[in-house]
Amino acid sequence: MPLEFAHQHSGQFPDPGPWKHPQPRPLELTSPLGLDALPNQHFTKVKRNTFDLNLMVVGESGLGKTTFMNTLFNTDLKEEILPRNPQSTQTVQIQPSYYELVEDGVILNLCIVDTPGFGDELNREHNVTPIMEYIDKQFEEYMTAERHPGFRKAIPDTRIHAVLYFIAPNGHGLKELDARALQTLAKKVNVIPIIAKADTMTAEEKVSFKHILLRDLQEHGIKTFPSDYPDEVDGAEELLQHIPFSVIGSDTIARIGNRDVRCRTYRWGVVEVENAEHSDFVYLRELLMSTCLHDLVETTHNVHYHRHRGDALRKLGRPVSILECDETYDSQIEGTKSQNKQEMDRREEEIRQMFVQKVKEKEIALREREDQLNAKKAELMAELEQTRLQLEAENREVEELVTLSRSGTLNKSSSKLFKTPK
Template sequence: MPLEHALQLRGRNPDLGPWKTAPARQMTLNREFGMDALPRQLYNKAKKTPFPLNIMVVGETGLGKSTFMNTLFQADLKDTTELKVPQDTKTVEITPVSYELEEDGVTLKLCVVDTPGFGDRVNRAADLEPILAYIDAQYNAYHEAEKSKAFRAAICDTRIHVCIYFLAPTGHRLKELDIAALRVLSSKVNVIPVIAKADGLTAQEKATFKKAISEDLEINEITTYPTSFENDIEGLEELKQHIPFTVIGSTDLVQVKDKMVRGREYRWGSVEVENPLHCDFIYLRELLMAHCLHDLVQLTHHHHYHTHRSGLLCGPDRPASLLICDEEYDTFMEDAKTNVFQDMTSREEAMRQQFVQRVRDTEQTLKKREEALQQKREVLMKELEDQRRQIEIAEREFQSMQLQTSVR
């Protein structure tokens, strides 16, 4: 029976060869099957798993980094470390503090990595070394966890997903320290530069300072998020026009028009944190929380971490021939596909030219044969005409002879 069935269907479907599957065919369900519950199941499963977010804040002391983080997450993120006088710190200290925030059943495992002491001394040459060492250490820890035998276990992700770099509201261009720090940090993590304490600048000074910062970033070829990743992040044109963001941090509530809002109160008036006319805080929060929270984690894993991992794999003792199986495999395959396509195109063009040449040669040969046949036809027609004339002459002579004979 199976043989008879196979013989009946023989020739209907092409032979796919080994290790291949038949293409999927579109089918219509006769009744409800329940597949529409799959997205909801994935949502419920993802909702139960805490989402990691590791933020590093870098900037000089006194720019309001801690206050800004409290304002951003609308929570009192207290730091348990003891405050030190800037002159007493001999090096930059890395102080990661973890929190767990919950909203509507969604848990966020937040880790805020502060860098007290950055830019506080006269000699700032070594300020970046502890920061870069901490970032690389988290990449190395994740890499070691991937190589562990318990590969099915969830890996604790302590990699830095975003670095918020605070710029002093000087109103001028970027400092040399800021340029050096941003250039190195942007090659390892997603960097978002922000202008701190924006209430100290006028609207015109903010626009001028933003333009100067954007020019410095472009001149020094510094990649920032999300401007330098436009192919991965789309549909944020309204938010991108406010980059670099100006922010104001405050955990106090002030009364503005019978309404209590977060802000700062001065003798000349009040400054609202969530007022777009005063700063860009709401645009930065929308970028981080509403649009790019997941993309920051994915970009860290697929871009920055893979770059670091490639550097580890490309060690001094690793032959270059083995790199084909690593990060360069896709590039190698793309180049191979391009080369094969170009080779096939050139061969196709050569075959077409050869076919055209053969057609031309055949046409020339047929044309010469036609001319030869035409000439031969003309010769035969001329011979035939001569023979016809000779016959006519012979007939006339024969008739003349008959006439003479009859007269006699």
């Protein structure tokens, strides 16, 4: 009976696989149930939670990084004391600073990691090493928290979500230090390139410099956020045209017309920080806060952290395989299915082409055989016609002989009949 039941219901109740729910059956409501309130409930619950954003600021000294961060978050962050003599710096320092920003009941735990001393040494070969060690350390601490028995609770996220890399406005492209640093950082974190002190260049110079930087980034194979993460980012298409962002920072607030604006004042005029015609500052802030904050966190977790975690586990001896307990199991299965489908389509096309080729070869062989048979038939028909004509000629000869023979016999009989007796 169980075997008969299994045969009768085969395929009707498929196994949904690990960590999945069975396929539900859709129903229609006879009256409103109140499901439209569920998103509001989720929004209220999420709003009570705190949000994390960990930014690392990397760039040579003198590019206005601290001033820019004050401008970016509309507040006066604690200014770090940098070394007075850059040459006395033995190595790059890592200085995380933690802040809490509150707006309309939404709390943002902000961590800004400064890297004073970067690019200040004569020997810059190992300037990126302390930065990478700090980034890896945060990944390791997150992995340790996941292995803890209470990892189901919220894990403090100290992983770097984005690196704001400041590039000097030299107009000649990436320096060797910038290229090497960006290549290394892009493998571990989301990198956002920024052209510092954009007010030192004209509009034409900024456009030209951006084209040069984009070319250099592509030549060195440097991935930038969000351009190289289209599957992880939504709604940032209009911001891509402004990458790399040319920005201006200022702690000065001046009264222009009827509004107070952050600006830099020169003898030839005023440069407004939040004016889109003067800099890309508004687009960078929109990218970080309004559009891609969640995407930065998710990309850090789903891409960079998972890559680091996978490398660490493989070093411990775990083979490269699709594991059912992995959070990326579904995406890996879908990718495998897609690859298998492409392979089956390719093989099907090869078989079809092979079949068509064999059919063509067979048709050619049959046509050649048909031509040979037609030629043989024509030859046999010619021989048959010749034989028929020969037989007809022989039949006429026989008939003539028979006729002559009969005529000779008749003449002999007549001569005997009318012969006079002696």
